[in-house]
Structure formats: C-alpha cells, structure tokens
Amino acid sequence: MVKFKENGKKILLAHGSGGRLTHELIKDFVKRFQNPILAKLDDSAVLKVEGRLAFTTDSYVVDPIYFPGGDIGKLAVNGTINDLSMVGARPLYLSASAIIEEGFPIGDLERIVDSMERAARLAKVEIVAGDTKVVEKGGVDKIFINTSGIGVVESGVDISSGNGRVGDRIILSGTIGDHGIAILSARERFDFQTEVKSDSQPLNGIVLEILKVSKKIHVLRDPTRGGLATALNEIAQQSGVGIEIEEEKIPVKEGVRGVCEMLGFDPLYIANEGKLVAFVPEKDSMKVLNAMRKNRCGKNAQIIGSVVKGHKGKVVVRTGVGGERILDMLSGEQLPRIC
C-alpha cells in the first residue's frame, strides 16, 4: 500500500491551493490508482472509445462515511458503475473528485482512496481523472465525493425505464433494505446492534451475464434512494404501465426485518446499493433468473411480479396475508416511529 507523504497527518487548506502540497497529494493519488492515463497528469484524460457512449454522474455525501460493508469511496465507485450498467453499458472509465473539509485526517483519506482503488479494480474499471478541493472547517461534512463515468452500449441493446411492457416479469436480484439499515446502524445514536452490512457491490458483471442470455431485457434499475417501491413506481409511470408484485416473494434478511419491525420501517422503501430489478419478457424470464442466480451478486434472485394491463402508472402489492394494497412512492423521510 502506497503511503501518503504526510504533513501533520491532516488535510490542510494548503493541500487545496494548487501549490506543492496539492502536487504531492495528487502524485500520491496517482500512485494509488496506478493507471497509465492518470499517470500522465494531463489536464484531461484522452480516451479512445468506440460505439454509443453512456455517461453518468453522482455525488456521495453519505453520513457516516464508514459503515458495515463499506465506506463512501466504495459506494461512490460502485454507484457510478451501477448507473452505467443499468442502461446496459459496459463501464470503462471513471472520474473521481473530492471536496475535503480542512482537518480531515490523511489516514482516513488514504483509507477511502484505497477503497476506491479496490472497488475499481474488482470491477475492472479505471479511474482516469480526478480533482481535489479543500474547504474550511464546516464547508463540507468531512468529505464529499463525485464520480462520473462513461461506458459503451453494445448495438442492439435498448434498456430504459420507459420500456416496460405488459407481460414482462419483474426479477429482483437479491435481498432489499441492507444498505439503508447498515447506514442507520452506524449512526451514533442508534441503540440497536445488528449484523446487517451494506450490499454495495458492482453490478456490471451480473448485467453482462444476463445480456448474454437475452437480447430482450426491457428495463434495468438499481433501487437506491427511496427503495424498491420508488424505483417500481418510477418505472410504472415512465412506461405507462401497471405493476403487480407479491410481498412474499421479496427476499429480506432477518436482521433487516428485525430493525424495520422495531422502528416501523418498510423494507420496500429502504435504499439498496448492490441490487437490481430487471423487466424481462416472460419467455426469457427463466433464462435470466438462472443466469442471475449463477452470479455471486444474484444468489437470492427472485421473480417478484409482473407488468399488468390495469392501473397504469400504479404499483399494487399482494400482501402476505392475501389482501392487496397500493404501493406508493416514498413520501418524506422514513422516520423511526413509536406511534
């Protein structure tokens, strides 16, 4: 592991001023990320990419920055890889910029950068451009990271939230609610002890597998903020279709259910960072399900519902006990409730 050259072990405003300290910081980032494009230290990365480009950007301001199963760095890299994967793109290059609060420990910065490098390496993606700024204390909360990414969409691939069609089966790749509960459990005043870990992971591998077995994937979506309920509602609206899902089929880890029952949360509204839903025509659905289950990211994949003719734009849940209810989008925040 490459060690940062330290100056009092904390990030100083001087690290952001463009002078010698900045230069040293950047050189250390570059050594850590270890790729020839970044090593050139040009103002821009020059890349040769053939085909239709997918391009996305996301900012990460998660609190706390460390949580069971990951940290803000890992989240940032995987998050952007996943956004690209959700349009069927093969993620290639990422940029990473950080806005750092004065006084942020360099040891923590090292840790986060290492985490980003590891995540990028695992997903076979390169971080080719970056930036750091330092602001005075209170300017940001410890560290904010933005990642942008480009990927290539193969010809013939047309995956979009507006492509849902009546008859599609809806396949969920695994358990929901893990990430949100992991974050909650890492907050200081959370008096519960739980073993739930964030599910942050890159989904480009599993997407590649399902694209191999079916050319007819209509929709891919990773249910992040707002949870599965919000993602399904957005797809229902964008596609102008109705959706029906069965609550019993949705996999939820015991630990997640436990916290949700205690605090009155609904797992359907809790953020995920390593899961996807796929809308697939019925005849391809078993193929896709099996391909998912063969991949380590999709061991618990389930068909959870389908696109139906009625109630356009709305999602209906068939509850475990046999009744039905509307599944609305998340409104406001899920607050821990007693009442």
Add this chain to the structure above:
Amino acid sequence: MKLIDEFRDGRIAERIVSKIEEFGSSKVNLMEVCGTHTMVIFKYGLKGMLPENINLLSGPGCPVCVTTQEDIDKVIGLVKEEGVIITTFGDMLRVPGTDSSLEQEKGNGADIRIVYSPVEALRTARENRDKRVIFLAVGFETTSPLIAASLLDARRDKVKNFFIFCTHKLIPPAMEALLMSKEVKIDGFICPGHVSVAIGSEAYRFIVKKYGVPCVIGGFEPLDVLQSVFMLLKQIKEKEAEVEIEYFRAVRPEGNKIAQKLISEVFEVTDVEWRGLGVIPQSGLKLRARFSNFDAEREFQPKVRKARRNRECICGEVLRGVKKPVDCTLYARICTPEKPYGPCMVSSEGTCAAYYKYGGL
C-alpha cells in the same frame, strides 16, 4: 420471525374470512380505535378481503392526530427558547402548527432530536447539563408508564435539566365520548392491544355494561385483526355485549399492575381537549404536584395566541369516524404527506395518511 410470521399466514386468513362471510350481509359498523390497527388494516389490504357489509371506522387512537393545535403551537414556541433541546418521537416532526412545524424549525437551526425512547431523552439531558431538554410526551396508556419510569429515574438521579411537555391521553374516556355523541352508530370496538396490555380488559367493562357495545381487544398482526372482526360479529349475532381478549398472549384482564402503578405515582387524571372531540372529562394526564418541577409548561410558560385552524381540514370528523378522508376537500389534492394540512395526514398512523399511502384501490 418468531411470534410474528405465524400470525400472517394467508391460508388461515382465508379461513377466517370465510367464517366472517357466514354471518350474512347486514351492515355493521366496527371501529378500530387505535391508529396502529388502522395501519395494519391498510398495509395488509384487509378491507378488501372483508365482505362489503362490514364497515371499518377509524377512531381517535392516534395520539399525534388528537393533539390540539394549541399544544402543537406551544411546542413550536418552546423550540424558540434559549438553550433548549427538544426530544421527540418521530411522528411529531411534521405536524403542522398554525405558522410552522418542528421540521421547519429544525431546518432553521433549532436543536430538535428524534428519539426512539424516553430513555434517550433523559440521556440527552444527562449529557447536556448546560441545556434544558424537553421531551414531548405524547401517547396513550402504552407509553405513559415509560415516561413515568423515566421521570422517576430523573428524580432519583437529581437530573435538573429534564422536562416533559405532557399531552398524554386515555383511551376508554374517548371511546365513551364517541358513544355519547351518537354521531355514528358503533356496533363493536376493536380495542387497542397494547394500551390494553397496560390497562387490562376490565377497563372496558363499563362500555359493555352501560352502552351494550361489544369489545374485542385485538393484537396487531393481520390474523389478530381478522379474528377480532370475527369475534365481534359473533357477539353481535348472538346479541351479546362482552369484553373479549383476542390478544390473550399479551393482555390480561387485570392488565399490567406495575405499569398502572407507575402512571398513578407520577401522573393524575385531568380533563383535556382532544382535536376533533373537544374537552373530554378525565381523559388526560398531568404531572402530580411533586413532579411539577419536570413540567415544561410550568418552566417555560409557553403562550399561544388563539390557534388558527384551517376550516377545510376535517381531521376532527375523520377522528370521530364521521367522515372518511376521501370526503375532505383538501385530501390528496392539496393535503398530502409532503404538504400536510392536518395531523391525520402526517402521522404514520393517521387515517388520511393510511388512505393516501395504501388506499386508492
């Protein structure tokens, strides 16, 4: 999950529903008093499973919903006091006062913290001796023993900077007020399971004796609710009026004596006003004289000019079971969980919130 999953079995639910259907088609009005029951009914789609002649009415058992506008405004006023930390259950955060809400004040920099338990509120006081910590004590008989326990601890440990804003209320007097008003014909009550854990089934004896209305104390899993409906219909059919305990795995006829003792040691019963129901005699709690040093109202004397309430908001009628949320001109169009006009839309157990979130079918 132990002791929960078994009570959500769909096949058993089907069987209970078919037994319910055997009771025929005469219309009955059953009121579920407790907001948590309302939520369970909606969350599991139980209304749709029951035959149409069974009309489920939501009652006033949502403590946030029945908090008066004046009390909400007083609480928002407390936020503005110097060196104060407000601790509250999550539900109170977005209830709209006349001019503002706790959420808005939090956005303006007020120190308002959501807690899961009054224990956390007391801890906040211990950890911030230079501040005055106020806990918004909202809730019925399930919760008031807990606040009593925390105050006893506070007194024992001489915590001088801890206060409660007490709006605790009692369920049985509200049930009686509904029956006395005769606004809606109530053929049976599904009584709140966890309130009854504390007060016992005997607390409802007067309802069956004086008013002849069947009472079943129901648990909170969907099978509990369906079974409670069945038990009420059985009583109605056999022209009985009894207090039955469906939730006997947790509720005893005498209730929890320790909880009752905690309440009576710290609080005394008083007349209080309920949103939508007016003043109900002997329906609320206030701190006993020897605990008055914990009373936020005594310490801060919050003043409130006459609270202005939105005339089109019919939360009051919804709470009495007289109207349904869809009867409200503001419902869903102007009053939504994001921009609530009344507490029924913002409380996680509010009837309007339940309809909005789960209804529409």
Add this chain to the structure above:
Amino acid sequence: MCLAIPAKIIKIEGNLAQVDMAGVKREADIRMVKDAKVGEYVLIHAGFAIEKMVKKDAEETLKLFREME
C-alpha cells in the same frame, strides 16, 4: 401508538435486559415485567418491556385460528 415487538431476553442485569429480536439486539428496561427470565419473550415498546409474551398462549392463539373450520 402501539408499536411493540416480541423479543427474546438473552441477558439480565438488574432492571435492564439485552433482548434479541430476529438478530437485532438492544437494551430494554424490564422493570414492568415481573420475574422476567432469560429465554422468555417480552413485548418491547420504545425501549421498555411492557409485558411477557407467553409462547404457550401464542401457540394457543394460532391453534384457535387454525381450528376455524
């Protein structure tokens, strides 16, 4: 105002207990539950155990449900 969940007592220290609810652990005040023992189930509401949940009664309730023929 009635969110209370059954949890198993795994340790007792005076008036406080460590309870386990499907793998989620937390501390709970058990002063309201007389003679609570490790291994028993209690209903947890806002950090307090408000009553014991007797497994036998739970099983009997389910039996009653199942007997609905």
